[in-house]
Amino acid sequence: MRETSSPENNKLLNVAVVGHTNTGKTSLIRTMLRSTEFGVIEDAAGTTRHVEQATIAAGNDPILNLHDTPGLEDSNALFMHLKKISSKDRSLSATGVLARFVSNITADDPLEQEAKVIRQVLRSDVLLYIIDVREPMLEKYRYELEILSKASKPIIPVFNFIVGHTEELAQWREQLAAFNIHTALEFDTVAFTFEAEKRLYQKIQTLVDAHYNNLQKLINYRAKIWDELCLSGAKRVTELIVSVACYRESKNTKNGTVASSLAEDKLHDFIRKAEQLCLKDLLAIYNFSEKDVAIQKIPVTNGQWQLDIFAPGILKAYGLDAGSSALKGAAAGAGIDLMVGGLSLGAASAIGAIAGAGWSTARRYGREIKAVVDGTQWLCADESTLRILYLRQKQLLEKLMHRGHAALHAVEVKVPDSERLPDKWSEITSVLRQNPAWHESSVSRNNSQQYQLIETRLVSSLLNEG
Ligand SMILES: Nc1nc2c(ncn2[C@@H]2O[C@H](COP(=O)(O)OP(=O)(O)OP(=O)(O)O)[C@@H](O)[C@H]2O)c(=O)[nH]1
Ligand SMILES: [Mg+2]
Structure with missing residues (x-):
């Protein structure tokens, strides 16, 4: 425990979110609260x-209060007004000038809005000064900074709207240095990453030492929640891949092509529905609204993938090379893969296999063997479908976890398919195909070591930990 870390009377840390109007103050607070309920954004x-105030807690322990403030609209007028106060009473300190201003303001004063902000600034321990970097550092911002620094509270500038504005960002940094502000944060409220949030709390830690331990508690708590969130997303996708890879649709070849295309339709339908359900769950897990989906450019409309998984252009859309040897042939439609544990169930060899097989083999592969005798075949999801299913969910997960934004300024590097797929992908899909019973969660599946290994591989690869 740090000596200095018990805040007086267990008082919560008060953080005022200030800045020019329409810079994203309320948006930032919503992001920090993980809530779309707070305030109004327009x-x-x-x-x-x-x-408006909101409290951030680590579980049941409240840690800090965030105070949303109205935007400063006329900093020039406020600056002049403060100057007048100070010239009338030269004995006033800078903070004293602000205090005098807020105590003398009347309800109908044109600076009443500004007074609300300054009152909160004086009551707070630290100020987050939100900047829309798309605007140059105009005079009004200089006045704002001059005014805010009179409060003698630590100011942390937070750069918003940073995506695609690297140059402006550099200019802002340079100009803030002239105000002796050398620490700032980049925090795109919509392209938010957990890392950015952590840095924000760490900055506050360095500036307000009395709250160090409490903030650490919050950082640890948030990190744990974040890890759990990532894990549940990856597990949900794994469940989808498994359920689709294990799924079989039987078709009776004796009834000819009609049955065959019906079976294919049914298989396609199953896969579409499974993917759709997974999408719905993921958006719910990550608390993504329609608006978030649009901002993150996720190709989803009304909760549905824009491109059907069996649409002709899909391989290309996901960067898969339709001519690659792994996909040749497979791309033509759902293929039939009845290689079971090295036991080929092609009609000819099946006869031999049945003749030579012991009781345990017959029990394990009984359904397959009977099916061959009956002329029943199964349709399974083919290689290209499984790959697309995996790659599409992986991309989605990255967007939902905002991981993609870490590399916003970098040119997208084209990674070969083989490296984007999990290690031992073919082995995984082949084992799954041979275990149709795994298509639903069950105690025996979940306890199987072979299954657990596959799940671990898929999950860690989805989280880029593989
Ligand atoms: N693209 C993008 N838009 C943002 C971001 N932050 C906020 N916005 C948008 O900017 C607009 C203003 O956001 P608000 O949060 O209402 O801004 P504010 O500073 O609270 O505004 P006032 O309360 O009027 O002072 C809204 O349309 C937001 O959706 C961001 O990081 N990126
Ligand atoms: Mg606002």
Whole structure:
């Protein structure tokens, strides 16, 4: 325990979120709260009219209060007003000038909105100053900074709207240095990463030492929640891959092509529905709204994938080479793969296999063997379908976890398919195909070592840990 770390009277840390109007103050608070319920967000100036408070907790322990404030609209007028106060009473300190301003303001004063902000600033321990980097550092921002620094509270500039604005960002950093502000955060509220949030708390830790331990508690708590969230997403996708790879649709070849295309339709239908359900679950797990989906450019409309998994252009859309040897032939449609444990069930060899097989083989492969005798075959999801299913969910997961944004400024590197797929992919899919009973969760499946290994491989590869 750090000596200095018990805040006076167990008072919560108070963080004021301030800045020019329409810079994303309310959006940042929503992101930090993981809630779309807080405040009102609009692409218009003066959306937030009053100071609003929300508390961030680590489980049941409240850690800090966030205070949303109205945007500063007329910093020039406020600056001049403060100057007047200080010239009238030269004995006032900078903070004293601010205090005098807020105590003398009347309800109908044109600076009443600004007074609400300054009142909260004076009551807070640290200020998050939100900047829309798309705007140059105009005079109004200089005034804002001059005014805020009078409060003698640590100021952490937070750069918002950073995506695609590297140059402007560099300019802002340079100009803030002139105000002796050398620490700032990049925090795109919509392209948010857990790392950025962690850095934000760590910055506050260095500036407000009395709250160090409490903030550490919050960081650890949030890290745990984040890991669990990532894991449940990856597990949900694994469940999808497994259920599809294990799935079989029987078709009776004796009834000819009609039965065959019916079986194919049924298989396609099953896969589409399974993917759809997984999408719905993932959006729910990550608490993604329609708007988030649009901002992250996820190719989903009304909760549905824009491109059907069996659409002709899908291989290309997911960067798969239709001419690659692994996919040749397989891409033509759902293939039949009845290689069972090295036991080929092609009609000719099946006869021999049955003749030579012992009781245990017959028990294990009984259904397959009977099926061959009956002329029943099974359709399984083919290689290209499984690959697309995997790659599409992996891409989706990355977007949902906002991982993709870490490399926003980098040119996208084309990674060969083989490296994007999990280690031993073919072995995984082949084992899954041979275990149709695994297509649903069961005690025996979940206790099987072979299954657990596959699950671990898929999960760690989805989380890029493989
Ligand atoms: N692309 C993008 N848009 C953002 C981001 N942050 C906020 N916005 C949008 O910017 C607009 C303003 O956001 P608000 O959170 O209402 O801004 P504010 O600073 O609270 O505004 P006032 O309360 O009016 O002072 C909204 O349309 C948001 O959706 C961001 O990081 N990236
Ligand atoms: Mg607001």
